[in-house]
Amino acid sequence: MQNYPGLLDEAKEILQRNTVTVTVGGKSYERIVPSKDYYVHQWLWDSAGIAMGQVHVNEEDAFNELVSLVAGQWSNGLIPHIIYNPNETRYYPPADQWQTTRFTKNGIKTSGITDPPLLAIAAEYLCANASDEQKKRDFINIVLPSLMAYHDYLKRYRDPEDCGLLTIVHPWESGTDNSPRWDSILKRIDLNMIPTSIKANVDMNRKDIRYQDSQERPTEEDYYRYIYLIELFKDLSWDYTRIVQETPFAVKDIFFNSIWERANEALAALLHQYGDQEEANKYQRWAEETRRALTNTWSEANRQYCDIDVTQGNQQVIVVPTNALFMPLYAGAVTDQQLDSLLHRLSQTDEFSTEYPVPSTAINSQYFDKECYWRGPTWPIANYFIIEGLKKYKAKHKNVDQLANFLTSRTIQMIRFNGFWEYFDPIDDGASGETKGRGFNSFSWTAAILIQLLYAEK
Numbered sequence: 001m002q003n004y005p006g007l008l009d010e011a012k013e014i015l016q017r018n019t020v021t022v023t024v025g026g027k028s029y030e031r032i033v034p035s036k037d038y039y040v041h042q043w044l045w046d047s048a049g050i051a052m053g054q055v056h057v058n059e060e061d062a063f064n065e066l067v068s069l070v071a072g073q074w075s076n077g078l079i080p081h082i083i084y085n086p087n088e089t090r091y092y093p094p095a096d097q098w099q100t101t102r103f104t105k106n107g108i109k110t111s112g113i114t115d116p117p118l119l120a121i122a123a124e125y126l127c128a129n130a131s132d133e134q135k136k137r138d139f140i141n142i143v144l145p146s147l148m149a150y151h152d153y154l155k156r157y158r159d160p161e162d163c164g165l166l167t168i169v170h171p172w173e174s175g176t177d178n179s180p181r182w183d184s185i186l187k188r189i190d191l192n193m194i195p196t197s198i199k200a201n202v203d204m205n206r207k208d209i210r211y212q213d214s215q216e217r218p219t220e221e222d223y224y225r226y227i228y229l230i231e232l233f234k235d236l237s238w239d240y241t242r243i244v245q246e247t248p249f250a251v252k253d254i255f256f257n258s259i260w261e262r263a264n265e266a267l268a269a270l271l272h273q274y275g276d277q278e279e280a281n282k283y284q285r286w287a288e289e290t291r292r293a294l295t296n297t298w299s300e301a302n303r304q305y306c307d308i309d310v311t312q313g314n315q316q317v318i319v320v321p322t323n324a325l326f327m328p329l330y331a332g333a334v335t336d337q338q339l340d341s342l343l344h345r346l347s348q349t350d351e352f353s354t355e356y357p358v359p360s361t362a363i364n365s366q367y368f369d370k371e372c373y374w375r376g377p378t379w380p381i382a383n384y385f386i387i388e389g390l391k392k393y394k395a396k397h398k399n400v401d402q403l404a405n406f407l408t409s410r411t412i413q414m415i416r417f418n419g420f421w422e423y424f425d426p427i428d429d430g431a432s433g434e435t436k437g438r439g440f441n442s443f444s445w446t447a448a449i450l451i452q453l454l455y456a457e458k
């Protein structure tokens with residue numbers, strides 16, 4: 001870490017600059033927004049990742065970040081993927097599009113879907129890395145009941161089959177919005193049956209492409225479908241028993257579920273330390289079930305774990321080579337034989353071993369697009385999960401440690417040479433002086449991951 005003091009200062013400064021105070025229902029909340037240029041609200045998994053970096057800088061701010069997030073929890077336990085700042089208008093869709101305020105406290109406005117459930121992992125990380133015992137206790141008293149209610153909600157509504165894998169109902173819930181993993185399902189939503197009022201709403205109000213190159217963002221057709229799903233869920237009165245059955249997009253996502261596995265382990269660990277042992281055992285059991293189920297999604301023929309399209313009774317595996325296939329490492333779900341295959345693929349220069357690894361889609365895939373969001377660019381957060389996952393297998397294979405160190409140093413260099421971008425072009429084509437950064441700059445999450453990586457190196 002001593003080698004990069006300037007870089008660390010820059011990361012801290014970004015988190016400081018992106019901090020806002022939001023007052024809702026007479027209460028004030030501190031938040032670090034993902035980007036002041038566009039992502040001006042609070043996102044569940046960004047916020048969790050940001051808090052994990054911030055705890056190394058300012059413990060109180062890190063705790064506040066998560067306390068502010070759980071304030072948006074619904075009475076049924078759902079923690080929505082966006083907690084809106086009522087004073088901001090830069091983002092689309094706006095808060096009022098969701099019509100969900102009746103589910104929250106104090107008039108807090110939120111979306112109606114969730115994000116990869118990184119929250120318990122962040123809460124555990126904060127408790128492990130903060131030093132002030134009293135602040136930890138205060139934090140735990142607020143957050144632990146929310147975490148349990150959130151996990152219970154996910155298990156109850158998103159795993160009605162009790163198979164160990166949760167169902168996501170919207171591409172935004174995956175966090176990897178326009179991943180080619182979702183193409184075949186989304187194509188089934190016929191654009192002709194999407195009402196023209198929805199298309200007009202998107203055409204008139206979509207904002208991301210006003211601030212940024214549209215080549216780097218999801219397409220117009222993607223957005224028609226994203227908003228169509230929201231309108232559908234609204235028509236179903238946000239009744240998740242029906243949404244899960246009726247949505248035209250229902251997937252057992254291996255990326256989301258790998259985080260779910262780890263989140264249950266984290267929640268069990270927090271309960272062992274601060275709460276009820278029986279409850280701890282319950283979440284530990286859920287983690288084990290998910291781990292087994294993830295292992296079983298492996299396709300030997302394709303040498304990868306596969307998402308399962310479960311839309312309206314389907315049981316169709318999805319085989320697309322993306323960075324999601326490394327996520328079961330993070331969940332500890334990988335057998336020895338699977339590990340050999342994963343390490344091989346991670347080291348192949350025509351697949352995932354690029355100048356700035358790990359690309360979100362393998363570069364030899366027909367779907368690879370080096371500029372476009374989750375269809376090719378490298379994301380620091382995904383690298384973080386893969387690095388943490390690899391570390392779990394240190395003792396299993398002589399190359400693992402080396403690979404984890406290599407990925408760590410390439411991720412740090414990627415940010416050091418290009419800046420704190422949202423995502424990065426994974427290929428260096430020799431164009432000198434040109435940044436490989438894509439998406440929005442001064443991105444909080446990238447700053448937070450860098451801080452974590454530097455501290456982990458220390």
Ligand code: DGY
Pocket residue numbers: 081092172177
């Ligand atoms: C976006 O707007 O890009 C988000 O990923 C949706 O939450």
